[in-house]
Amino acid sequence: MRDIEIVMANPAGNITAFVLTPVDQKDYKKIGKLLLDNKELHAEQVGFVKEFSPQPRLEMCGLEFCGNAGRAFGLLCARESNIFGQAYLQISESGCEHPLLCDVDVSRQTAFISMPLPKTVSILQDTGISELDGATLVDLDGIVHVIMKDTSIEPSLEIFTRIQEYVMREYNPPAMGLMFVQPDKAIVPFVYVKEVDSIFAEGSCASGTTACAIAWSQNSPRDDLAYLVKEPAGELQVYVKLDKGVLKQISIGGPVELSEPFMINLNI
Numbered sequence: 001m002r003d004i005e006i007v008m009a010n011p012a013g014n015i016t017a018f019v020l021t022p023v024d025q026k027d028y029k030k031i032g033k034l035l036l037d038n039k040e041l042h043a044e045q046v047g048f049v050k051e052f053s054p055q056p057r058l059e060m061c062g063l064e065f066c067g068n069a070g071r072a073f074g075l076l077c078a079r080e081s082n083i084f085g086q087a088y089l090q091i092s093e094s095g096c097e098h099p100l101l102c103d104v105d106v107s108r109q110t111a112f113i114s115m116p117l118p119k120t121v122s123i124l125q126d127t128g129i130s131e132l133d134g135a136t137l138v139d140l141d142g143i144v145h146v147i148m149k150d151t152s153i154e155p156s157l158e159i160f161t162r163i164q165e166y167v168m169r170e171y172n173p174p175a176m177g178l179m180f181v182q183p184d185k186a187i188v189p190f191v192y193v194k195e196v197d198s199i200f201a202e203g204s205c206a207s208g209t210t211a212c213a214i215a216w217s218q219n220s221p222r223d224d225l226a227y228l229v230k231e232p233a234g235e236l237q238v239y240v241k242l243d244k245g246v247l248k249q250i251s252i253g254g255p256v257e258l259s260e261p262f263m264i265n266l267n268i
Helices: 025-037 067-080 157-170 206-217
Strands: 002-011 016-019 045-051 057-060 086-093 100-105 110-114 120-123 136-139 144-147 175-181 187-193 198-201 224-231 234-243 246-258 262-266
Touching: 002 067, 016 025, 016 067, 025 045, 025 262, 045 067, 057 067, 067 086, 067 100, 067 110, 067 206, 067 246, 136 206, 144 157, 144 206, 157 175, 157 187, 157 198, 175 206, 187 206, 187 224, 206 224, 206 234, 206 246
Parallel strands: 016 045, 057 086, 144 175
Antiparallel strands: 002 016, 002 246, 002 262, 045 057, 086 100, 100 110, 110 246, 120 136, 136 144, 175 187, 187 198, 224 234, 234 246
16 A cells, blocks of 8 residues: 555546656556546546656656646646746646647636647548548547547447547557547547556547647638637637648647645555
8 A cells, every 4th residue: 555645637627637756657557547446536547747847747647648637737837836827837748759838827727738739630531430431630649639520420439449449450559539529619539548448538638629620720721720619528728820721839728727735545
């Protein structure tokens, strides 16, 4: 048994457990599973704080990338630094090779993060899965997202599982998401993390919402686009900058709730 210090974050309903106690990377999977299985926490994902300062570093349980966790971590770093208003700071996160800029406001409890640009964006065809043909695949390196084209498809675990098997077989990313898109551009996100072997119908998904904005912005005649995306447990604001149709910058954010640190006893 071991006492572990954690903080719970709620970035637009994407409940995240941050482990503050230093632990070995080899223990991430075991600790992550125990926290995800704890019904009282309602966690959808687990991140491990490697360092608050001078170079803030967050590693997700499966070493995947997560935008909501990243922006919540930025707000947590500001709080730990006794910042009470707005601040800009850089964080690094697993699944992303370069630092990310966070625009946080501790008093307003909001956080925005500059998202990594996609490695590739492609339209899927001839996949052998009827629901998948015409969908957009966005590879954000640390996670691959599929954006459904058909807005009449009802979200279901059965459809997700079939598409998950295809994506993992063809691309083998550390994590993958499927964004069911509604006619009003509301989304229902499903996410699978390979290392933890977990599937969640998430309250919200920042990287998935980013992938949606990238897909929706393809061939846009405008250079500045904004989307307010409704998700099962909240809303996320996305800002997209293009230059003659080429994606140059994307940021995402909204409210974040943070608990105070507390101890939890785990059987490790």
